[in-house]
Amino acid sequence: MRFRLERSPAPYWVRPLIPVIALIITFLLTASLIVWADANPFEGYYYFLIAPLANRVSAIEVLVKSTPLLLTGASVAFAFAAGYWNIGAEGQLYAGAIAATWLGLTLDGVSPFIAIPLMLIGGFIAGMLWALPPVWLKIRLNVDEIVTTLLLNSVILFLVSFLLNGPWRDPISGWPQSPEIAAATVFPKLLPRARLHLGFLVAMMVIGLMWYVLSRTRLGLTMRAAGLGPEAARYAGINVKRTLLTAALISGGIAGLAGVSEVAGIHFHLIEAISPGYGYTGIVIATLGALNPIGVAIAGLFIGLIETGSQNVSRALGVPAYLGDVVQATLLLVTLAALALQNFRLRLRAPDAAAELAAEEA
Amino acid sequence: MEVFVISLVAATLRVATPLIFGTLGELFAERAGILNLGIEGTMFFGAFVGFWVAQVSESLWIGLLAAVLAGMAAGLLMAVFSVTLGVNQHVSGLGITLLLIGLSLFSFRLIFGEPRVPPSIRPFTQLNPFPGIPLLEPLFEQYALTYVALALVPMVWWLLYRTDFGLRLRAVGENPEAVDAAGISVFRLRYLALTIGGGLMAAGGAFLSLGQLGAFTYGIIAGRGWVCIALIIFAHWHPVRVLWGALLFGGVFALQLRLQIAGADLPYETFLALPYVVTIIALAIAGRGAAAPAALLRPYKRE
Numbered sequence: 001m002r003f004r005l006e007r008s009p010a011p012y013w014v015r016p017l018i019p020v021i022a023l024i025i026t027f028l029l030t031a032s033l034i035v036w037a038d039a040n041p042f043e044g045y046y047y048f049l050i051a052p053l054a055n056r057v058s059a060i061e062v063l064v065k066s067t068p069l070l071l072t073g074a075s076v077a078f079a080f081a082a083g084y085w086n087i088g089a090e091g092q093l094y095a096g097a098i099a100a101t102w103l104g105l106t107l108d109g110v111s112p113f114i115a116i117p118l119m120l121i122g123g124f125i126a127g128m129l130w131a132l133p134p135v136w137l138k139i140r141l142n143v144d145e146i147v148t149t150l151l152l153n154s155v156i157l158f159l160v161s162f163l164l165n166g167p168w169r170d171p172i173s174g175w176p177q178s179p180e181i182a183a184a185t186v187f188p189k190l191l192p193r194a195r196l197h198l199g200f201l202v203a204m205m206v207i208g209l210m211w212y213v214l215s216r217t218r219l220g221l222t223m224r225a226a227g228l229g230p231e232a233a234r235y236a237g238i239n240v241k242r243t244l245l246t247a248a249l250i251s252g253g254i255a256g257l258a259g260v261s262e263v264a265g266i267h268f269h270l271i272e273a274i275s276p277g278y279g280y281t282g283i284v285i286a287t288l289g290a291l292n293p294i295g296v297a298i299a300g301l302f303i304g305l306i307e308t309g310s311q312n313v314s315r316a317l318g319v320p321a322y323l324g325d326v327v328q329a330t331l332l333l334v335t336l337a338a339l340a341l342q343n344f345r346l347r348l349r350a351p352d353a354a355a356e357l358a359a360e361e362a
Numbered sequence: 363m364e365v366f367v368i369s370l371v372a373a374t375l376r377v378a379t380p381l382i383f384g385t386l387g388e389l390f391a392e393r394a395g396i397l398n399l400g401i402e403g404t405m406f407f408g409a410f411v412g413f414w415v416a417q418v419s420e421s422l423w424i425g426l427l428a429a430v431l432a433g434m435a436a437g438l439l440m441a442v443f444s445v446t447l448g449v450n451q452h453v454s455g456l457g458i459t460l461l462l463i464g465l466s467l468f469s470f471r472l473i474f475g476e477p478r479v480p481p482s483i484r485p486f487t488q489l490n491p492f493p494g495i496p497l498l499e500p501l502f503e504q505y506a507l508t509y510v511a512l513a514l515v516p517m518v519w520w521l522l523y524r525t526d527f528g529l530r531l532r533a534v535g536e537n538p539e540a541v542d543a544a545g546i547s548v549f550r551l552r553y554l555a556l557t558i559g560g561g562l563m564a565a566g567g568a569f570l571s572l573g574q575l576g577a578f579t580y581g582i583i584a585g586r587g588w589v590c591i592a593l594i595i596f597a598h599w600h601p602v603r604v605l606w607g608a609l610l611f612g613g614v615f616a617l618q619l620r621l622q623i624a625g626a627d628l629p630y631e632t633f634l635a636l637p638y639v640v641t642i643i644a645l646a647i648a649g650r651g652a653a654a655p656a657a658l659l660r661p662y663k664r665e
Contacts, residue, residue, distance in 0.1 A: 326468055
């Protein structure tokens with residue numbers, strides 16, 4: 001008698017259960033870290049998942065935290081759907097933040113009805129520009145986009161550091177941060193007494209548009225075809241290079257919007273730590289959301305909850321807030337494993353006759 | 363002038379050391395057909411575990427050993443995902459990087475708190491195995507791990523190109539079906555390659571915390587893992603070319619440091635960004651026409 005993994009399709013009721021199972025396993029695995037930090041895991045999960053939703057202020061804060069994540073998640077999902085591995089959302093976010101800061105410092109005394117659309121357009125274009133060299137190298141010289149997008153993430157951090165230590169250094173405080181952007185360029189608040197701002201609506205609109213483009217337009221069809229198999233898509237007469245170019249640039253633009261949103265909605269000036277890795281978290285969200293716009297929306301809000309929760313756990317129980325990063329990564333890996341394993345079945349079975357025969361002959 | 367050149371070459375070797383470890387580690391993975399994007403996290407984890415264990419055990423070598431073991435465990439984890447489960451290698455590798463960085467930072471905060479001055483240890487000292495050559499003293503004055511890295515290049519070449527194991531490993535990255543048909547386990551070879559590779563990557567990270575810095579900081583790896591991914595393409599997946607690639611990056615890095623000190627009339631961030639930009643350009647020039655292992659990114663499924 002021995003155990004065997006066999007390949008067989010999952011029954012229909014398994015698929016919807018996967019996120020739930022993955023979540024339970026993730027919390028079982030990460031409980032050990034909470035125990036290590038001398039806290040009670042159940043209390044930890046309460047602060048993680050329930051407490052953020054228990055009152056109005058922190059429930060809205062979850063939406064605030066989700067805003068950049070929904071945008072980077074959408075950015076990554078848009079590129080991945082076309083089979084373009086844009087790992088550069090982090091850098092493209094910073095490009096958008098730089099453009100927003102520049103416009104915010106320049107557009108003083110302009111009406112907000114002009115300034116805010118300019119901020120969004122400027123950030124989108126900046127994200128596109130930062131996404132352009134990798135995709136150009138990819139379609140012209142066949143240079144792997146994963147490497148180039150990752151390296152450009154490091155390069156733009158030096159650019160930000162240069163701007164904040166040089167031309168944009170705040171003359172009043174002397175800190176490496178830019179002066180505050182003009183009032184006209186600050187995103188309006190959506191609710192009284194809360195930080196929720198226009199960026200959240202922008203994120204929701206982007207996700208809605210993404211759904212429309214992917215499922216209802218010719219571009220979406222060609223993108224998905226290129227994502228499923230570039231060879232087959234080319235054979236079907238699709239211009240794969242142009243499709244990749246379009247997908248990569250739009251993806252970069254969306255990530256740029258995340259940078260605009262953080263500058264104009266949250267910080268009101270540029271700092272080096274404007275993104276604690278939102279671009280990389282976008283990869284987690286796009287994957288958890290199965291590259292589907294509605295899935296990205298759900299995953300983005302959930303990761304926003306975890307981000308808020310990890311700060312709660314840190315404040316209330318003294319567990320380092322990095323727990324949130326560990327939970328996100330574990331959830332991603334467990335979900336990947338669960339999706340792969342749904343097509344396997346663990347069987348307890350006697351060695352079959354053929355194997356027995358072979359063993360006897362040997 | 364001689365002094366300048368010799369100190370530049372000496373610094374180049376120091377900068378190249380972690381890159382040689384990391385890229386050789388990635389070489390094992392990719393020659394076996396697996397793209398391991400867990401490299402950045404594995405180097406980070408190696409730097410952290412090495413530092414922590416060295417501090418607790420008060421032995422740098424035990425710290426290094428622990429880092430290598432931790433890296434091997436990280437390689438095994440990547441193998442579970444990419445080999446056994448056969449999931450997307452990009453996403454699982456990045457997931458492992460995020461996990462290991464998160465885990466390192468969580469543990470570091472829990473163990474060391476939030477000190478104003480980062481905790482430090484007395485790092486490896488540099489030694490000179492060829493004393494008595496007057497002008498070249500600074501060139502040979504290196505960390506032992508730098509010599510290990512330089513020795514690893516011909517050793518890995520020999521292992522890959524002159525042994526049965528190497529032949530099988532390369533074959534599994536090109537044509538796993540044929541390897542399987544020859545009665546050799548594709549799964550075991552890939553597990554082995556990822557485990558060895560993970561250990562090498564972590565040693566590269568530990569070199570930084572135990573040698574060059576003598577401390578663990580949040581920016582300790584700063585994209586070096588991604589540079590290794592670029593170097594492997596630049597090197598056309600060949601161990602000796604890995605050395606040239608690492609020396610090129612190390613050389614540009616060492617040169618920019620000296621240009622900064624010399625007070626060239628440009629912001630210092632320009633120089634810091636230079637090695638990354640040069641890497642991208644080198645990739646565009648030298649990476650063209652490079653043939654990746656044919657089975658790279660393709661999980662092996664036995665039907």
